[in-house]
Amino acid sequence: MGNLIDILNELHLENQLTPDDIPNIDLYMDQVIQLFEHTFNQSTRNEDEKVLTKTMINNYAKGKLLFPIKQKKYSKEHLLLISLIYQLKGTLSISDIKTTLEGVNENIDEIDIDSFYKSYLDIAANNVTHFKEDAMSRMNEIKADTNELEHIMHILSLVHMSNMYRKTAEKLVDQLISTQHIKNME
Numbered sequence: 001m002g003n004l005i006d007i008l009n010e011l012h013l014e015n016q017l018t019p020d021d022i023p024n025i026d027l028y029m030d031q032v033i034q035l036f037e038h039t040f041n042q043s044t045r046n047e048d049e050k051v052l053t054k055t056m057i058n059n060y061a062k063g064k065l066l067f068p069i070k071q072k073k074y075s076k077e078h079l080l081l082i083s084l085i086y087q088l089k090g091t092l093s094i095s096d097i098k099t100t101l102e103g104v105n106e107n108i109d110e111i112d113i114d115s116f117y118k119s120y121l122d123i124a125a126n127n128v129t130h131f132k133e134d135a136m137s138r139m140n141e142i143k144a145d146t147n148e149l150e151h152i153m154h155i156l157s158l159v160h161m162s163n164m165y166r167k168t169a170e171k172l173v174d175q176l177i178s179t180q181h182i183k184n185m186e
Contacts, residue, residue, distance in 0.1 A: 004139050004154075012042040013128045016121055017083040019076070019114050026073035029054055032082065040086070052086065060085055065098050067105045077108055080117045087124075091166050096173045102180065 017039045027035070036052040044051060060066050066081055074082070081101060088097045104111060138157055144150035 004136060008132050008135065013131065014125065015040055015043045016124060017079065018121065019080065019117060022076045022079050024076075026070075026075050027079070028073060029057055032057065032074050032079060035079070036082070036086065052082070057082070059094075063094055063098060064105070065094070065101060067108050077113050080113055081105070084117070084120070091169060092173065096170065099173055099177055099180070 017036070021035065021039060033052050033054070037050075040051040050056075060082065061069055065085055066078055069078065081104065084101065085097055088100065092100065104113070104116070135158070138161075139154050142150060142153045142157060144153050
């Protein structure tokens, strides 16, 4: 099980962009990319994987996952939303991400995005703790005839858990779509 502890530590699951990491000035795209690379580079699967690219940011803007950018500069609020998109894109489709963040984007001037984001960070930190404990417990329960079969069973177990969480998140997005549809009809 020492191997699993090493893997969990290598993932750097605690890495998050915090509001304090963001300068008090608007940033150009290259500066945004540098900030995200610096924050999340240890969380990538390998060195070739990019955390964020110009194409990604442009696609988020074109797809209306972000409220409009002003003078090619990204505000703190943009960066917090990009960070949420970064977290969501590992599991949800771009369409589901747009639906999830639509209310935030439409009401960005009325929402205390810092407070909302800090609440998310608290939940994420708690999730990391519970995930590590749960993963260790589940992996300790798995026994197989050979090390290779046990390793495969660990993979299958984690993927199964991931799929259940993803499907549940998708159902919550579907409920959000229904709620938004009803509001639009009123």
